[in-house]
Amino acid sequence: MESLDRREWLLTNGLGSFACGTLCDARTRTYHGWLIAALNPPSERTLLLSHVEATLEIGVKSWELGTNFWSGGKVAPSGYRLLRSFTIDPIPTWVWSEENWQLTRQIVMPNGYPKEGEELLPNQFEQRTWIEYVYQGKETAILRLKPLIADRNFHHQQTAIPELKFSQKVSENSVFFQAISQGWQGTPWQLTWSKGNYQTSGYWYWNYYYPEEKLRGLGDREDLWNPGELTVILQPGDRLTLEAKLGWTEEMRRWGDGEMGRDLDLETPPIPLPPHPPTSLTPPIPLPPHPPTSSSQSPIPNQLLRAADQFIVYRHSISGPTVIAGYPWFNDWGRDTLIALPGLALTTGRFEIAKGLLETFGSYCKYGLIPNTFPDQGNEPFYNSIDASLWWIETLGLYLEATEDWDFLVTQYLVFRQIYKAFSAGTLFNIHIDATDGLLTWDAPNVAITWMDAVIGGKPITPRCGKPVEINALWYSALCWATKWAEKLATNPSANVEKLCTQRDRYFQQAEQVKKSLQKYWNPHQQYFYDTITPDDKLDAKIRPNAVLALSLYHCGFPPEQARQVLQIARDKLLTPYGLRSLAPDDPDYIGSYTGDSIHRDSAYHQGTVWSWLIGCFINAWQRFYDTESLPFDWQPMLEHFQNQACLGSVSEIFDGDPPHTPQGAFAQAWSVAEILRYFAKHK
Numbered sequence: 001m002e003s004l005d006r007r008e009w010l011l012t013n014g015l016g017s018f019a020c021g022t023l024c025d026a027r028t029r030t031y032h033g034w035l036i037a038a039l040n041p042p043s044e045r046t047l048l049l050s051h052v053e054a055t056l057e058i059g060v061k062s063w064e065l066g067t068n069f070w071s072g073g074k075v076a077p078s079g080y081r082l083l084r085s086f087t088i089d090p091i092p093t094w095v096w097s098e099e100n101w102q103l104t105r106q107i108v109m110p111n112g113y114p115k116e117g118e119e120l121l122p123n124q125f126e127q128r129t130w131i132e133y134v135y136q137g138k139e140t141a142i143l144r145l146k147p148l149i150a151d152r153n154f155h156h157q158q159t160a161i162p163e164l165k166f167s168q169k170v171s172e173n174s175v176f177f178q179a180i181s182q183g184w185q186g187t188p189w190q191l192t193w194s195k196g197n198y199q200t201s202g203y204w205y206w207n208y209y210y211p212e213e214k215l216r217g218l219g220d221r222e223d224l225w226n227p228g229e230l231t232v233i234l235q236p237g238d239r240l241t242l243e244a245k246l247g248w249t250e251e252m253r254r255w256g257d258g259e260m261g262r263d264l265d266l267e268t269p270p271i272p273l274p275p276h277p278p279t280s281l282t283p284p285i286p287l288p289p290h291p292p293t294s295s296s297q298s299p300i301p302n303q304l305l306r307a308a309d310q311f312i313v314y315r316h317s318i319s320g321p322t323v324i325a326g327y328p329w330f331n332d333w334g335r336d337t338l339i340a341l342p343g344l345a346l347t348t349g350r351f352e353i354a355k356g357l358l359e360t361f362g363s364y365c366k367y368g369l370i371p372n373t374f375p376d377q378g379n380e381p382f383y384n385s386i387d388a389s390l391w392w393i394e395t396l397g398l399y400l401e402a403t404e405d406w407d408f409l410v411t412q413y414l415v416f417r418q419i420y421k422a423f424s425a426g427t428l429f430n431i432h433i434d435a436t437d438g439l440l441t442w443d444a445p446n447v448a449i450t451w452m453d454a455v456i457g458g459k460p461i462t463p464r465c466g467k468p469v470e471i472n473a474l475w476y477s478a479l480c481w482a483t484k485w486a487e488k489l490a491t492n493p494s495a496n497v498e499k500l501c502t503q504r505d506r507y508f509q510q511a512e513q514v515k516k517s518l519q520k521y522w523n524p525h526q527q528y529f530y531d532t533i534t535p536d537d538k539l540d541a542k543i544r545p546n547a548v549l550a551l552s553l554y555h556c557g558f559p560p561e562q563a564r565q566v567l568q569i570a571r572d573k574l575l576t577p578y579g580l581r582s583l584a585p586d587d588p589d590y591i592g593s594y595t596g597d598s599i600h601r602d603s604a605y606h607q608g609t610v611w612s613w614l615i616g617c618f619i620n621a622w623q624r625f626y627d628t629e630s631l632p633f634d635w636q637p638m639l640e641h642f643q644n645q646a647c648l649g650s651v652s653e654i655f656d657g658d659p660p661h662t663p664q665g666a667f668a669q670a671w672s673v674a675e676i677l678r679y680f681a682k683h684k
Contacts, residue, residue: 007022008667013109016324019034019129025083028069029213030218035047054146055143092106100137105134113314127247128244134239157223160206160223175228177189192243195232196231216597300642312350335451337357339674343676345357369428371383387449466534469531477557511557527565542583543570545618548618576657579611582609591604615638650667
């Protein structure tokens with residue numbers, strides 16, 4: 001099992017839907033599948049088409065091309081033995097071959113992001129996956145394809161039960177599916193083909209095994225339904241195209257209830273299948289649109305642009321853009337979106353997306369807080385972050401610097417004032433300004449509202465109540481932005497100049513007070529910043545990357561001599577080729593491996609695990625305070641990871657703190673890609 005290439009590939013469609021799997025073509029996660037559709041974009045993600053098992057026949061010989069893990073660790077069939085090559089660029093392409101034949105498969109998920117001004121219902125979005133096979137050989141071949149299907153939440157596994165059946169209706173070149181169970185009707189979708197003969201059957205394949213879920217201490221078994229088989233006669237050079245598409249055709253909608261086709265009886269599943277590999281073909285299917293290319297001709301920025309594009313999706317509940325925090329399991333989060341936005345949208349010149357996101361987040365401001373999760377329609381957002389509001393201000397400032405869109409400032413300044421007034425008067429989680437030093441503080445039991453937010457059994461793993469260093473660095477930067485904005489707005493002929501000048505002076509005075517109070521964080525014994533000042537004024541001296549984050553913001557309130565000492569300590573104790581450790585290795589609470597069940601993993605999440613997005617903070621701070629383009633680390637390991645490890649063409653969320661820093665967590669993370677893109681867009 002270890003010899004199989006379990007690196008991963010990812011396709012997305014701009015709606016939250018995705019397809020992903022492994023290079024060896026075996027499913028190792030609950031989240032692997034060829035059509036995982038966001039029924040209410042980007043939410044309600046549902047696995048419909050897991051994969052298609054392929055068998056090639058020439059004369060009396062046959063080759064099973066699939067690869068599956070089964071309970072007990074068995075691999076069958078072993079099609080990976082015939083797999084000769086895999087390429088990710090421009091689209092995932094596999095080639096299986098023997099001496100006298102070759103079969104190529106390509107998979108594409110077309111972009112379904114709606115056109116500007118287009119208003120659609122959830123069932124009207126284009127959600128589909130294309131699969132194409134190309135046969136090369138000396139003789140006529142028969143390709144037999146068995147779709148394996150489901151209808152379940154993408155976090156869960158499907159289990160065969162007598163009540164669960166899949167209704168299907170076959171027409172000339174398509175079959176329509178819908179799961180049915182005790183009055184519940186599942187998601188309607190269709191599978192079409194360009195040629196071939198489809199015969200219904202209906203078998204459960206029991207106990208697919210997902211080794212990655214086993215490693216995470218989660219459910220690792222799944223049952224999938226095979227509704228039938230498509231048989232295709234192929235001449236050398238022939239192509240076969242399949243399309244898995246959400247929804248019904250008009251013909252299907254006209255059918256009355258009970259005319260969906262027959263519910264197939266459950267039967268004993270056939271014996272699991274066994275081996276096969278690729279050709280370099282010009283993709284026969286149009287590619288989804290990509291973001292604008294940079295002026296650089298280097299392939300790295302262009303590949304990063306493509307990776308960045310996978311995270312920008314449409315949210316139906318707000319009729320606008322949002323950012324998926326990471327694949328395969330995260331949704332869109334406020335903090336992650338705002339941190340990622342400069343790299344994903346400002347660096348790439350996608351200013352309208354940046355503006356739309358800032359405007360949308362601002363419209364949901366409540367209690368002075370920006371939500372950390374967007375709501376689905378009819379639901380309330382979660383206001384459980386102290387820093388999302390501060391990141392909104394910081395990112396708005398970066399947007400205005402890049403665009404000089406001062407008309408946008410006029411409306412968004414009102415949102416800033418909501419935040420400012422709420423923080424001044426006090427808001428949820430006892431967030432307020434300490435009148436004695438001007439610093440922002442909070443105090444609430446059993447919650448974690450900074451980015452270090454792991455909680456086990458109602459107890460935060462990294463309790464940071466009080467005055468975290470990066471929160472007050474953000475607060476200082478926010479006051480500096482506000483000083484500039486009030487002055488800028490005062491130049492408007494219709495402005496209330498006296499009021500704005502008064503506000504400007506107050507912001508400036510507060511910023512100066514906060515700058516002076518930031519010296520409370522200086523620890524002369526360690527030559528580093530304290531991480532947090534607790535509500536009872538105790539000083540947390542743990543060496544964490546939040547000190548570096550505090551030095552990386554647009555406005556920095558720390559003196560250069562302190563900053564350089566902090567960066568040297570961070571370089572020596574936190575810096576790895578893949579980002580910064582969340583805790584220094586010499587700390588007694590350090591955990592160097594992010595493994596095991598959810599409790600063990602959550603315990604390590606911010607206690608030593610490397611976070612790749614923090615590499616951007618380190619670069620910004622290092623180049624600011626050392627006034628140099630050179631960096632104290634080698635980019636090559638990260639670029640090797642991006643191109644050839646974990647999920648090809650993306651960057652993992654986290655890595656083990658201990659060498660060799662194995663990639664962990666979500667295999668494609670928005671802010672990780674965004675921060676690396678920010679650097680390479682400037683320097684390549």
